[in-house]
Amino acid sequence: MADVTLRKVIKRYDDVEAVRGIDLDIADHEFVVLVGPSGCGKSTTLRMIAGLEDITGGDIMIGGDVVNDVPPKDRDIAMVFQNYALYPHMTVAENMSFGLRLKHYPKAEIKSRVTEAARMLDITDLIDRKPKQLSGGQRQRVAMGRAIVRNPKVFLFDEPLSNLDAKLRVQMRIEIKKVHQKVRTTTVYVTHDQVEAMTLADRVVVMNHGRIEQIGTPNELYHHPATRFVAGFIGSPAMNLLPCRLEEAGGQLSVRLADRLALPLPPARAARYRAIPRGEKLLLGIRPEHITEARMHPEPGFETFDTVLDVTEPMGMETLIYFTLEGVEVCGRVNPNAGARDGAPLRLAVDLNNMHLLNEGTGVVL
Amino acid sequence: MSTFTIDKAGPTRKVKLGSMSRDRTWALRWSYFFLVLFAIFSLVPPIYMLITSLKGSAEISSATNPWWVFHPTLSNYVELLTSNQYLRFFLNSAMVSVFVVTITMLISVPAAFALARMKFWGSATLATGVFLTYLVPDSLLFIPLFKMFATIGDWTGIQLINRWYVLLFIYPTLTVPFCTWIMIGYFASIPKELDEAAIIDGASWFQTLTRIFIPVALPGLIAATIFAFTVSWAQFLYPMVFTTSTDQLVLPAGIITTLIKGDVFNWGQIMTGALLGAAPPLIIYAFLMDYYIAGLTAGATKG
Numbered sequence: 001m002a003d004v005t006l007r008k009v010i011k012r013y014d015d016v017e018a019v020r021g022i023d024l025d026i027a028d029h030e031f032v033v034l035v036g037p038s039g040c041g042k043s044t045t046l047r048m049i050a051g052l053e054d055i056t057g058g059d060i061m062i063g064g065d066v067v068n069d070v071p072p073k074d075r076d077i078a079m080v081f082q083n084y085a086l087y088p089h090m091t092v093a094e095n096m097s098f099g100l101r102l103k104h105y106p107k108a109e110i111k112s113r114v115t116e117a118a119r120m121l122d123i124t125d126l127i128d129r130k131p132k133q134l135s136g137g138q139r140q141r142v143a144m145g146r147a148i149v150r151n152p153k154v155f156l157f158d159e160p161l162s163n164l165d166a167k168l169r170v171q172m173r174i175e176i177k178k179v180h181q182k183v184r185t186t187t188v189y190v191t192h193d194q195v196e197a198m199t200l201a202d203r204v205v206v207m208n209h210g211r212i213e214q215i216g217t218p219n220e221l222y223h224h225p226a227t228r229f230v231a232g233f234i235g236s237p238a239m240n241l242l243p244c245r246l247e248e249a250g251g252q253l254s255v256r257l258a259d260r261l262a263l264p265l266p267p268a269r270a271a272r273y274r275a276i277p278r279g280e281k282l283l284l285g286i287r288p289e290h291i292t293e294a295r296m297h298p299e300p301g302f303e304t305f306d307t308v309l310d311v312t313e314p315m316g317m318e319t320l321i322y323f324t325l326e327g328v329e330v331c332g333r334v335n336p337n338a339g340a341r342d343g344a345p346l347r348l349a350v351d352l353n354n355m356h357l358l359n360e361g362t363g364v365v366l
Numbered sequence: 367m368s369t370f371t372i373d374k375a376g377p378t379r380k381v382k383l384g385s386m387s388r389d390r391t392w393a394l395r396w397s398y399f400f401l402v403l404f405a406i407f408s409l410v411p412p413i414y415m416l417i418t419s420l421k422g423s424a425e426i427s428s429a430t431n432p433w434w435v436f437h438p439t440l441s442n443y444v445e446l447l448t449s450n451q452y453l454r455f456f457l458n459s460a461m462v463s464v465f466v467v468t469i470t471m472l473i474s475v476p477a478a479f480a481l482a483r484m485k486f487w488g489s490a491t492l493a494t495g496v497f498l499t500y501l502v503p504d505s506l507l508f509i510p511l512f513k514m515f516a517t518i519g520d521w522t523g524i525q526l527i528n529r530w531y532v533l534l535f536i537y538p539t540l541t542v543p544f545c546t547w548i549m550i551g552y553f554a555s556i557p558k559e560l561d562e563a564a565i566i567d568g569a570s571w572f573q574t575l576t577r578i579f580i581p582v583a584l585p586g587l588i589a590a591t592i593f594a595f596t597v598s599w600a601q602f603l604y605p606m607v608f609t610t611s612t613d614q615l616v617l618p619a620g621i622i623t624t625l626i627k628g629d630v631f632n633w634g635q636i637m638t639g640a641l642l643g644a645a646p647p648l649i650i651y652a653f654l655m656d657y658y659i660a661g662l663t664a665g666a667t668k669g
Contacts (some may be wrong), residue, residue, distance in 0.1 A: 050562075050564075050566060052562050052565070052566075071565075072562075072565050072566045073565060073566065073567070073568035073569070077566065078566065079562070079563065081559040081563060081567050082559075083557060084564065085557065085559035085563040086563075087560065087563075087564075087578055088582055089581040089584075098564070098569075098577075099566075099568050102567060102568045102569055102573065103568055146563075146567075150567070153624035170561050199488055206499055206631050219422070365431070
């Protein structure tokens with residue numbers, strides 16, 4: 001077990017900079033998820049930690065030792081790949097024990113480790129099968145087993161669930177979490193799926209264009225995004241971002257979305273945003289769950305307005321509504337009994353206690 | 367309370383054959399027609415060889431139906447199989463082929479692995495270069511090669527011409543490029559993650575090759591082996607050029623050299639010799655085709 005540290009790590013392919021100088025501290029036992037759209041450099045970062053890619057600049061440390069020039073086999077890491085990468089000619093047990101056999105571990109030790117890992121992953125019955133006789137989920141368990149038996153300092157997961165169907169993915173997600181609770185090995189996990197990132201991680205690292213946008217716990221990222229990218233990337237459906245301006249009339253600060261629609265800010269928010277120059281181009285960030293049907297007795301900070309819905313999506317426990325505001329499509333979440341129908345008018349309330357203001361030019365959350 | 371019965375019988379309507387299956391039927395008929403035609407076409411020469419090998423010289427030269435044996439005899443077989451000369455050709459052929467296959471595999475498998483996986487400066491050009499050498503026909507190469515070995519003999523005193531083992535240097539010029547090329551193809555089809563997994567598991571390049579790549583690419587390896595064996599077993603031009611003494615000859619050259627005396631063709635023995643010579647490749651093919659290996663890579667990654 002060990003901590004992992006990245007210092008100003010850069011990866012350049014010819015003239016393309018895939019990773020542009022990232023700093024990251026991963027504590028011992030921590031489960032860190034790197035998330036971002038494809039091409040953001042998350043897989044490259046993982047592969048650099050694994051030693052499968054050389055680093056162009058910076059330092060990578062595992063357990064305090066700089067491993068820049070240490071070959072993968074000497075880094076004491078284990079990796080789980082998206083396409084499982086099981087050795088097709090070996091049985092499950094042989095697959096799992098391959099690394100140990102190469103290191104000439106005693107037979108009894110190998111057997112006990114494989115048995116233990118197989119038990120933990122519930123694949124004891126499959127131990128003598130070949131990979132082609134296994135389903136996708138079982139193969140991924142074997143791949144995890146292969147990592148566990150090595151008892152490495154760090155687990156690296158490269159989009160391990162992307163090849164599984166939706167239901168199995170949820171199941172395996174829980175499985176991975178359980179395994180981490182048992183073995184407590186420092187884990188770096190790469191995914192493009194923000195739900196996976198949120199559910200698994202102790203801390204999430206959001207990456208974009210080879211840079212880290214924000215590092216934080218799932219809740220921090222969700223409730224206090226630092227940038228427009230994080231605000232839009234984390235959460236499904238995504239946060240609504242509406243062009244707006246601040247204006248002040250009679251000491252009351254409000255955001256003006258349209259000629260007809262200005263929303264007065266609650267006192268706490270007003271105090272926070274008072275320093276922003278009036279007239280600066282801003283974005284109002286509101287998560288769908290903070291746009292709901294208007295109640296009889298509105299709470300403080302809730303502002304109501306009328307709109308005509310374009311589309312509704314009944315999800316069972318809630319109904320997603322879509323309407324257009326100044327040419328921008330807005331999503332909200334209402335009670336299934338609120339009477340939301342396609343094309344029907346509805347009175348909505350927006351919870352400004354949970355609003356965000358972003359600078360439209362820089363994308364920074366203010 | 368009411369009772370009711372469940373009719374367990376399915377629909378009784380006769381299912382009409384769709385156009386798909388009618389197309390398939392016709393496709394099958396046509397393929398059988400052409401396969402039978404092709405089988406007849408390619409089987410006529412060996413059958414003719416077999417018939418002729420069972421005849422005595424008198425019957426071969428007489429103007430009877432050449433497709434029928436009136437006085438079957440095994441004398442050709444007995445004569446050949448008891449002649450030390452013919453058995454020597456057989457042994458030479460076997461030695462050359464086994465050594466050539468071994469040499470070829472020892473060179474082309476690591477070469478293909480390096481060219482397919484270790485990206486180094488010029489690896490792509492080198493891979494193409496390997497293939498290009500295969501495109502030069504042996505009928506162009508034999509004169510310069512002969513000159514080369516003659517010069518080596520002059521300079522070093524090591525006489526290689528007219529020794530059966532000279533063929534061990536020459537045949538690989540045919541087999542190595544081709545086998546390397548097909549092994550590159552097989553190795554390239556192995557997912558990259560498989561060797562990355564092996565490397566992380568602690569395997570060296572050599573262990574990755576021997577414990578992962580070779581077992582996984584076994585179908586390709588066997589195909590390459592068959593090719594190398596067939597080429598060295600059936601090669602005609604090079605042994606005709608490089609070996610002349612009867613104790614150094616391999617089968618194809620030996621049969622032609624010893625069984626044709628001046629303008630006298632010993633057809634019965636030529637046919638018998640050729641037929642017996644064709645047996646080993648035939649046996650190897652039959653054995654390896656049955657060796658079910660296809661689909662070995664299935665399950666390595668997402669199936």
